[in-house]
Amino acid sequence: MRNRIYLDHAATTAVTPEVLEAMLPYFTESYGNPSGVYATGREAHRAMDQARREAAAALGARPQEIYFTSGGSESDNWALTGAAMARRDRGNHIITSAIEHHAVLHTCQALEKQGFQVTYLKPDSRGYVAPEALEQAIRPETILISLMAANNEIGTLQPAAAYGEIARSRGIPFHTDAVQAMGAIPIDVEAWQADLLSLSAHKFHGPKGVGLLYIRKGTRMDAMIHGGAQERRMRAGTENVPGIVGMGKAMSLAADRIPERAARVGALREYLIRGLREAIPGVRLNGHPSDRLPGNVHVTIPDMDGEAMLLRLDLAGIAASSGSACTSGSVDPSHVLEAIGLSPAETRSSLRMTLGEENTEAEMNEVIRVLSAIVADLRAMRE
Numbered sequence: 001m002r003n004r005i006y007l008d009h010a011a012t013t014a015v016t017p018e019v020l021e022a023m024l025p026y027f028t029e030s031y032g033n034p035s036g037v038y039a040t041g042r043e044a045h046r047a048m049d050q051a052r053r054e055a056a057a058a059l060g061a062r063p064q065e066i067y068f069t070s071g072g073s074e075s076d077n078w079a080l081t082g083a084a085m086a087r088r089d090r091g092n093h094i095i096t097s098a099i100e101h102h103a104v105l106h107t108c109q110a111l112e113k114q115g116f117q118v119t120y121l122k123p124d125s126r127g128y129v130a131p132e133a134l135e136q137a138i139r140p141e142t143i144l145i146s147l148m149a150a151n152n153e154i155g156t157l158q159p160a161a162a163y164g165e166i167a168r169s170r171g172i173p174f175h176t177d178a179v180q181a182m183g184a185i186p187i188d189v190e191a192w193q194a195d196l197l198s199l200s201a202h203k204f205h206g207p208k209g210v211g212l213l214y215i216r217k218g219t220r221m222d223a224m225i226h227g228g229a230q231e232r233r234m235r236a237g238t239e240n241v242p243g244i245v246g247m248g249k250a251m252s253l254a255a256d257r258i259p260e261r262a263a264r265v266g267a268l269r270e271y272l273i274r275g276l277r278e279a280i281p282g283v284r285l286n287g288h289p290s291d292r293l294p295g296n297v298h299v300t301i302p303d304m305d306g307e308a309m310l311l312r313l314d315l316a317g318i319a320a321s322s323g324s325a326c327t328s329g330s331v332d333p334s335h336v337l338e339a340i341g342l343s344p345a346e347t348r349s350s351l352r353m354t355l356g357e358e359n360t361e362a363e364m365n366e367v368i369r370v371l372s373a374i375v376a377d378l379r380a381m382r383e
């Protein structure tokens with residue numbers, strides 16, 4: 001069963017045919033262990049080297065600074081734990097924000113149990129975490145700063161380069177979760193002065209279960225997985241060769257056409273927002289009005305039940321999300337919406353629609369028509 005209109009690109013995306021095609025030989029013909037000295041192992045190793053070069057090129061990094069992982073969550077866990085543990089002789093204070101992905105927040109909570117102190121910077125009502133707030137939170141014992149580049153729920157873009165500049169000037173390593181940024185805005189580890197940067201392939205038309213952590217040369221880090229010598233002895237285990245090949249391909253495709261994609265998807269986003277405002281009385285946009293991910297539409301429709309709207313949208317063949325995918329299904333209201341000041345009732349009546357390049361204006365018209373009918377119907381039922 002398929003949704004005819006897919007508006008949940010922040011949760012995951014389809015693998016591009018070109019990416020799939022690049023991966024296939026590494027399941028069958030070139031199945032060798034990349035550590036093997038024989039031909040099929042060497043083929044796998046060469047393919048991984050190529051993927052590492054593609055990934056590095058897309059980030060302005062060097063291939064030796066790319067470490068493949070199992071995805072965004074692992075990369076975030078590793079960045080925080082690996083850097084905190086390697087630097088605990090220098091201090092025990094970490095700075096992050098209240099609107100990070102759970103992969104960052106829950107790792108911070110685990111580190112707090114081990115004696116680290118964490119400051120959670122507060123965003124303003126648009127979800128923007130000001131560099132000044134970072135500046136003020138720094139202490140002599142601060143050993144790590146982790147602030148995301150773009151928010152996965154409300155789409156607000158953050159000033160990564162400003163964070164990086166502050167961190168560098170104080171000699172503190174800077175990690176950024178750029179999972180939502182890849183393919184949407186240009187990423188450059190030099191311009192951002194990032195020391196650690198997380199990505200996940202399935203958010204930009206690569207396969208699920210593969211990601212990477214960029215680790216700037218010279219950054220003190222503990223290993224993620226102990227074992228063999230893979231990933232320069234930092235992340236042991238026989239590599240996910242097809243996944244890594246797919247990620248490399250998806251990265252070069254994503255990095256290639258950022259301005260064109262952002263313009264096209266951004267125009268669709270504005271079209272959808274305008275249409276919803278005209279068709280649905282009282283609808284409010286969450287997140288920043290302009291500094292937001294090209295594909296992110298996050299709205300509150302007063303007095304509506306988000307889950308009820310989602311179910312009806314699904315019946316009409318439209319896939320959307322009520323909060324972030326990680327929080328829907330659980331009863332906890334979204335920590336991001338809470339942090340930007342939405343009440344529990346407003347949080348419950350919120351909807352996230354994240355667009356991709358394959359969406360069309362005709363689909364937006366359909367979404368506007370269907371959603372306004374759903375809202376009118378639910379409102380009528382209550383009266």
Ligand SMILES: *Cc1c(COP(=O)(O)O)cnc(C)c1O
Pocket residue numbers: 010011070071072073074076101103148150151152177179180200201203209211
């Ligand atoms: C999806 C996402 C993650 C987690 O990535 P996975 O590969 O699914 O583990 C982390 N951070 C952000 C901002 C995300 O959107």
